[in-house]
Structure formats: C-alpha cells, structure tokens
Amino acid sequence: MKEYSVEDVKHITRPRLGEDIPLVLYRILRVIGMRNILGETSGATLYMMGKQVGAMVGAKDLAEFEAKIKELKVGIPEVQIINEDQLVVKLYECITCAGFTYTGEMFCDMESGIIAGLLEGVYGKKARSTQTKSWSVGYSYCEFEVILY
Numbered sequence: 001m002k003e004y005s006v007e008d009v010k011h012i013t014r015p016r017l018g019e020d021i022p023l024v025l026y027r028i029l030r031v032i033g034m035r036n037i038l039g040e041t042s043g044a045t046l047y048m049m050g051k052q053v054g055a056m057v058g059a060k061d062l063a064e065f066e067a068k069i070k071e072l073k074v075g076i077p078e079v080q081i082i083n084e085d086q087l088v089v090k091l092y093e094c095i096t097c098a099g100f101t102y103t104g105e106m107f108c109d110m111e112s113g114i115i116a117g118l119l120e121g122v123y124g125k126k127a128r129s130t131q132t133k134s135w136s137v138g139y140s141y142c143e144f145e146v147i148l149y
C-alpha cells in the first residue's frame with residue numbers, strides 16, 4: 001500500500017463543486033462511520049490519526065498552531081499556558097462536536113490528536129492531550145489538557 005503525503009492530496013480539481021464539503025458528511029464519516037467500524041478502539045485510532053495529521057501539517061510556534069487549526073477549520077483555539085509542561089486548549093466551533101446535544105460521552109479524539117501533534121512540533125517535545133470538555137457533555141466549547149514530556 002502506498003503512503004501519500006499532504007502534497008499528494010492537495011491537488012483538487014473540482015471546478016463545479018470546489019474544495020468544501022458539507023460538515024454533515026464529515027460528521028457522518030467521523031462520528032457514525034468510523035465509530036461503527038472501529039468500535040471501542042475508535043478513540044485511540046482517531047487520536048493516533050490526528051497526531052499524524054498534526055505532525056504532517058506542522059507548526060513552529062503557538063501563533064502558527066492557532067492559525068493552522070483555524071485554517072483547517074478544526075475549530076477556533078484559545079491556548080492557556082499553565083506552566084512549561086502543561087497547556088489547556090479551548091476549542092470553539094469544534095468540527096466534530098459543536099452544536100451536539102448532551103450524550104454523556106466525549107469523542108473528539110481526532111481533534112485531541114491534531115492538537116497534540118501540532119504542539120509536539122511547536123515545543124519539540126512529546127505531547128499527550130486529554131479531552132476534558134465537549135458540547136456532548138454540556139459545554140458550548142471543547143477543551144483539552146495537554147502535557148508536554
């Protein structure tokens with residue numbers, strides 16, 4: 001199986017439909033499709049996938065981190081630095097959960113991974129991100145606690 005790079009997938013020729021897709025299609029694939037196929041392992045798999053995305057996209061500082069997340073329309077991030085090894089990232093308008101009704105579980109694992117992957121590039125350290133808030137547990141934004149190690 002061939003491995004493709006961001007360069008490979010960047011070339012889009014859709015003169016009539018353009019580059020955007022309805023968010024509902026993404027959410028069907030992401031929240032319904034992937035969870036149905038991957039089951040209990042979907043969280044870990046999506047997190048790893050997100051980390052790879054973050055690493056491939058890359059960011060050299062926090063300003064670029066915020067810009068990339070916005071540019072990819074993953075959400076609107078707000079970074080709070082707790083100390084040299086710890087950050088909290090609030091994510092407004094999250095691609096996966098913004099507007100979701102209460103379900104009692106959190107599932108923004110890919111977003112969590114993207115945040116960790118990008119921050120590894122920013123800090124040159126390993127990053128572990130844990131989701132702590134979501135629309136699906138009653139908030140109007142998503143939140144991730146990130147540990148650098």
Ligand SMILES: [Zn+2]
Nearest residue numbers: 094097108142
């Ligand atoms: Zn979310």
